[in-house]
Amino acid sequence: MKVLGACPLDCPDGCSWVVTVRDGAAVGLRGNPDHPYTRGALCTKVNRWLEHAAQPDRILYPLRRAGRKGEGRFERITWDEALDEIAARLGRIVGEHGGEAVWPYWGTGTLGYVQGLEGQAGRRLFNLIGASGHDANICSAAGITGLTYTIGSAGGMDPEDLAHARLIILWGTNPLTSGHHIWRFVQAARREGAHVVAIDPVLTRTAAQADEHLAPLPGTDAALALGLLNVVVGRGAQDEDFLERRTLGWPEFRARIAEFPPARAAEICGVPEERIVALGERIARTRPTAIRATQGLQRHAGGGSALRTLACVPGVTGDWGRLGGGLVFSTSGHIKLNRRALYRDDLRPGGPGFRRVLSMSRLGEGLLEVDDPPVKALFVIAANPAGSTPHQNKVRAGLAREDLFTVVLERFPTDTTDYADIVLPATMQHEHADLHEGYGHLYLAWNEPAVAPPGECLPTTETFRRLARRMGLDDPALQESDERLAEQALSSGHPYLEGITLDRLREEGFVRLAVPDPFVPYAEGFPTPSGRLEFVSGRAAGAGLDPVAGHAPPAEVTDPGRAAAYPIALISAASHHFLNTQFGSNAELRRRSGNGPALRMHPDDAAARGLESGRRVRVRNDRGAFEAVLEVTDRVRPGVAATTKGHWAKFSGGANANAVVDERDTDLGGGPTFHDTRVEVEPVA
Numbered sequence: 001m002k003v004l005g006a007c008p009l010d011c012p013d014g015c016s017w018v019v020t021v022r023d024g025a026a027v028g029l030r031g032n033p034d035h036p037y038t039r040g041a042l043c044t045k046v047n048r049w050l051e052h053a054a055q056p057d058r059i060l061y062p063l064r065r066a067g068r069k070g071e072g073r074f075e076r077i078t079w080d081e082a083l084d085e086i087a088a089r090l091g092r093i094v095g096e097h098g099g100e101a102v103w104p105y106w107g108t109g110t111l112g113y114v115q116g117l118e119g120q121a122g123r124r125l126f127n128l129i130g131a132s133g134h135d136a137n138i139c140s141a142a143g144i145t146g147l148t149y150t151i152g153s154a155g156g157m158d159p160e161d162l163a164h165a166r167l168i169i170l171w172g173t174n175p176l177t178s179g180h181h182i183w184r185f186v187q188a189a190r191r192e193g194a195h196v197v198a199i200d201p202v203l204t205r206t207a208a209q210a211d212e213h214l215a216p217l218p219g220t221d222a223a224l225a226l227g228l229l230n231v232v233v234g235r236g237a238q239d240e241d242f243l244e245r246r247t248l249g250w251p252e253f254r255a256r257i258a259e260f261p262p263a264r265a266a267e268i269c270g271v272p273e274e275r276i277v278a279l280g281e282r283i284a285r286t287r288p289t290a291i292r293a294t295q296g297l298q299r300h301a302g303g304g305s306a307l308r309t310l311a312c313v314p315g316v317t318g319d320w321g322r323l324g325g326g327l328v329f330s331t332s333g334h335i336k337l338n339r340r341a342l343y344r345d346d347l348r349p350g351g352p353g354f355r356r357v358l359s360m361s362r363l364g365e366g367l368l369e370v371d372d373p374p375v376k377a378l379f380v381i382a383a384n385p386a387g388s389t390p391h392q393n394k395v396r397a398g399l400a401r402e403d404l405f406t407v408v409l410e411r412f413p414t415d416t417t418d419y420a421d422i423v424l425p426a427t428m429q430h431e432h433a434d435l436h437e438g439y440g441h442l443y444l445a446w447n448e449p450a451v452a453p454p455g456e457c458l459p460t461t462e463t464f465r466r467l468a469r470r471m472g473l474d475d476p477a478l479q480e481s482d483e484r485l486a487e488q489a490l491s492s493g494h495p496y497l498e499g500i501t502l503d504r505l506r507e508e509g510f511v512r513l514a515v516p517d518p519f520v521p522y523a524e525g526f527p528t529p530s531g532r533l534e535f536v537s538g539r540a541a542g543a544g545l546d547p548v549a550g551h552a553p554p555a556e557v558t559d560p561g562r563a564a565a566y567p568i569a570l571i572s573a574a575s576h577h578f579l580n581t582q583f584g585s586n587a588e589l590r591r592r593s594g595n596g597p598a599l600r601m602h603p604d605d606a607a608a609r610g611l612e613s614g615r616r617v618r619v620r621n622d623r624g625a626f627e628a629v630l631e632v633t634d635r636v637r638p639g640v641a642a643t644t645k646g647h648w649a650k651f652s653g654g655a656n657a658n659a660v661v662d663e664r665d666t667d668l669g670g671g672p673t674f675h676d677t678r679v680e681v682e683p684v685a
Contacts, residue, residue, distance in 0.1 A: 003450035004032065004509030007046055008116060008429045009579045010108035010139065012159075012179040012294070012330070012440020013038055015046065016510045019430050019450035026050050026430055026451045035510055037160065037441040038181050044576065044592075045583050052586050053428045059410055060455025063423040069400045072418035072650075079456060082422055083470040089405045090129070090471065093376045099130025099349070100356050101376040103366065106136055107383020108580060112434035112447070113489045114482050115427075115460045116382055119342040119435075122464035124477050127347040132375070133354035137670050138361045138389070143298040143329050145669030146308030149537040150315070150549060152527035155333025157290065157326035158519045159440055163188035164324025165290035167282060169197045171310065172221060172297030174204040178574045179440055182292065189324075195286070197279060199224070201571060202600070202642045203635035214279065215637040216269035218569050218675050219300035219554025222309040224276065226551060227265025229257045229316055231280025239318025246525065247315050249536025252548050257316075260551070268551070268558075270637070288325030289317060296573055300676035302552030304668020308540075309549045315533040321523045332439040334513060334521065336494035342485060344477050361672035362663045364391045367398025380408040381460060382426075386415035387581040387648055390661040390672050393624045409460055412585050415649045425457040432459035433482040435489055435505070442513045446486070446505035461485065545668070552667045554676040566621050566678035568605060571642045572657035573675075578646030585648060593644070596652045599628035600642040601681065606632040609681060616684040619643070621677070624659030626652065627684060641681060645674075 001022070007015040016035035020028035029050050033040030042049075062082035067073030093101050104126045110116030117136060135141075144154040162168055162185040175182045183206075186196060198207035199214045199221070207213045216224050232238060233254065243250045262280070266273040283289055291310060298307050311327055319325025345352040358366045358375070363385050367375055378399075389395050399406065399419035408420040417423050431453040436445045453459075458466075461482050468478035480488075486502050498514045505511055515521075525531045529538060541547035556562045557569045577593040578584055599617060611617060613632045618625050619641070628643055636642045647656045664673045 003448050005430060005447040005450065006436045006445035006510070007042070008110035008112055008434065008436065008447070009046070009582065010111055011579060012438060013181045014436055014438025014441065014443070014445060015042055016445055017042065021450050024451060029430070032509060035443070036512070037438070037443060039184070041181065043180060045579055045589065048583070048586060048588065052583060053430070055412070055586065057412055057585055058454065059412060059423060059425045060457060061425055062456065065421050069402065069419045070396065072413060074423060079466070082424060083467055086407055086422060086467060087470040090377060093405065094129055097373040097376050100132045101373040102126065102129065102131040102379070103358055103375045103377070104131055104134055104379045104381065105360065105363070105383055105385065106134055106381045107385070108139060109382030109582060110429065110434070112436055113337060113342065114434045114485050115432055116434065118437070119339070119485065119489065121460040122379070122381065123342070124344045124347055125464050125468050125473065127343070127345055128473055128475060128478070130349045133357035135357050135359045135670065137359060138672055140295050140298070140330060140671070141669035142303035142666035142671035143295065143307040146298070146304035146306065147311050147329060149534065149540045149668070150308050150311040151522060151533055153333035154330045155521060156328030156331060157521065158442055159292070159328050159331070160185055161324050161519070162186055162290050162292065165189050165288050166194050167197070167286040167289040168194055169199060169289065169291045170206055170210065171199045171291055171293040173292055173294040174200065174206045174573065175292070176205040176209065177576045178294065182440065195282065201637050201640050202573070205576070212279070214271050214275055216271050217557060218571055218640065219302055219557045220269040221297055222302060222306045222551035223260060223265050223268040224271065225309050225313055226257055226260035227262050227269070227276045228280040228283055229313060230260050230262060230265070231277055232284045232316060233257055235281065235284045237284035238316050242318035242321055243316070246321065246532055248530045248532040248534045249548065253312065253535030256548050256550050283317065287317070288319050288322040289314065290319070290325055291327040293327065293329050296675060298666065299672060299674040300557065301555035301664065301667060301673055303666040303671060303673070305550060305552035308668070309551065312533070312535055312549050315535065320533065321520065323518050323520050326522070330439045331442055332437065334442060334496060334515065335437045335444070336492050336496055337437070337489045338492040341488040341491060347475065347477065359670060361390055363389045364394030364398050365663055367401065367404065368394065376403065377405045378407070380406065380416055382409065384414040384416045384581045386419060387584070387656060388645070388658065390658055390674065391623055391663045392649070392655060392659040394663065409463060414581065418650070424463055425455060426463070427453045427457045427459045431457065433486070435486040442515060442519070443510045444500060444505060444513065445510040446502070448506060555664060555673065556676050556678045562678045566680050567639070568601070568679050568681055569640045570619065570657070570660065570677045570679045571640060571675050572645045572661070573642065575644035575646045581646050581648060584646055584651070590651065593647070594629065597626065597628040597643050597647050597656060598631050599681065600631045600633050600636045602634060602636050602638045602640070603632050604638050605641070606630065611681070611683060617681050618684050619660060619679050619681050621660045621679045623662060624655060626655040626657055626659045641679070
């Protein structure tokens with residue numbers, strides 16, 4: 001039997017897949033060859049999905065802590081015992097401290113609208129008890145906010161239309177590791193003569209395949225964009241007709257561009273002036289130009305401004321009005337599912353509206369510093385914050401509180417489950433139903449459960465249905481089926497969802513949004529207050545920000561004091577073998593990743609420290625440290641070192657790269673600043 005489904009992971013590609021089932025067991029998994037975007041190809045991680053699901057460390061039964069927090073020692077208990085204890089503890093906490101003492105912490109382990117982050121499974125129960133809100137800001141909040149100030153939405157051009165571009169700029173993105181299906185459309189454009197540029201401080205897999213590579217200092221991308229536009233405007237290549245009809249604030253933004261001649265941009269970015277001029281001239285003469293930017297670009301103190309300014313580039317050149325032109329950071333702004341119907345915030349005591357919302361990327365602060373009331377119960381759902389959240393030592397200190405009741409819904413014994421009081425076994429994607437989008441394409445997908453869950457694993461929705469009954473919460477909204485939840489998500493009435501029903505999705509597996517063909521989303525206007533692309537934003541001004549798009553510098557990378565103490569800027573980008581911290585316990589993928597973090601450093605920086613390739617090094621600052629194996633290479637620019645995220649601390653000497661990352665917000669959206677970090681590197685004695 002062949003069962004249609006979809007990959008649930010935090011990746012723009014949202015692959016359609018097919019599970020082969022024989023005698024009730026999943027015996028094969030492959031990409032769905034009929035999907036127009038992913039076309040049957042899965043990544044090196046997901047190709048091992050069924051093997052991963054069958055690992056011997058899979059959590060199959062409810063567990064109760066049997067040692068100190070952080071030890072990871074547990075005893076098996078029944079579901080009745082687990083639900084009784086959770087219901088009793090929550091009842092006492094809510095009675096003594098109020099509902100806001102409970103923090104439901106959703107992560108990106110699954111992006112589903114039924115079981116995962118997009119629908120925030122269980123939110124209805126937490127609303128009913130008045131729990132704190134959860135700001136799921138760790139992925140793309142800064143970029144989404146910046147884009148919204150400029151174009152009114154996070155939705156960009158259709159990535160499939162990169163095939164029509166004649167200049168493609170891959171800006172702060174490494175799709176051959178993180179979302180490789182877009183590469184087919186890049187290659188299609190290349191066959192028609194397109195030029196491909198990669199902008200990244202590191203010569204990644206993708207940058208090595210590009211026609212041209214620029215390596216700016218981390219966090220200086222907006223300055224580079226303004227320098228490129230300075231060249232475009234200096235050549236008189238701006239699209240005056242588009243600027244007149246479709247934009248707001250061009251005179252003010254033109255003055256901002258004038259502040260960044262190539263020489264100044266070069267000084268800020270560390271890119272040779274002649275390279276900026278050459279690329280600026282190429283942009284000036286090449287239509288259409290398409291920019292692909294992803295999450296890494298906006299993970300610094302000026303990250304929101306970076307995306308806000310990048311979205312202005314096709315406004316100056318008029319490429320937002322051309323098929324194959326524009327920018328794509330995400331397609332999520334075009335996917336108009338009915339989150340309000342899923343969340344049911346009207347169930348909150350006193351009606352919709354949160355008095356307190358806690359930041360996902362500031363978990364340490366939330367657990368150690370927030371008061372009135374303090375967080376007394378933490379529910380971790382599809383997340384591994386001990387391994388994936390900034391300021392790792394601070395997070396661990398918070399999780400180690402004996403007065404904090406922590407429940408973790410998980411599949412594997414992560415760094416976070418080690419701190420749990422109760423662990424509840426969760427299903428994996430081929431064992432439950434879910435509704436998915438791809439935030440890097442324009443298709444919805446239905447995931448049909450292919451096999452029964454192993455052991456006593458339950459879908460997240462069923463876990464919360466049972467907990468609601470055990471807590472005596474009898475609102476019918478808490479017992480609705482997975483299919484009913486999916487139908488509600490599809491009920492927004494937006495024209496892009498016309499003709500898309502659950503029955504159709506179940507039959508076909510995936511359906512493209514009902515967008516126009518061809519789809520040039522902003523050719524006739526933008527969903528901003530003015531209806532135009534806003535170089536000058538009244539909403540930004542109202543928020544106390546610079547109304548004119550521009551460059552906001554990183555906090556640590558360009559700070560002279562931090563640079564004197566910690567001379568190396570650290571980037572901790574996506575691993576080719578993990579997805580965030582998922583697959584971090586898979587023996588084969590750990591082996592392929594080197595069984596621990598590696599650190600790439602330029603030969604000049606290594607020589608200054610007497611370091612050679614293969615040496616074990618300590619990467620440290622005043623927040624913490626982690627160990628890695630050094631690779632000396634000119635694939636990373638001087639003054640920058642590169643490592644990968646996703647390594648479990650318990651397998652990596654007790655810490656990973658997040659031990660040196662600060663809890664600090666981006667300028668817009670309150671996102672994290674993983675790539676705005678300075679360190680020193682020294683040999684391990």
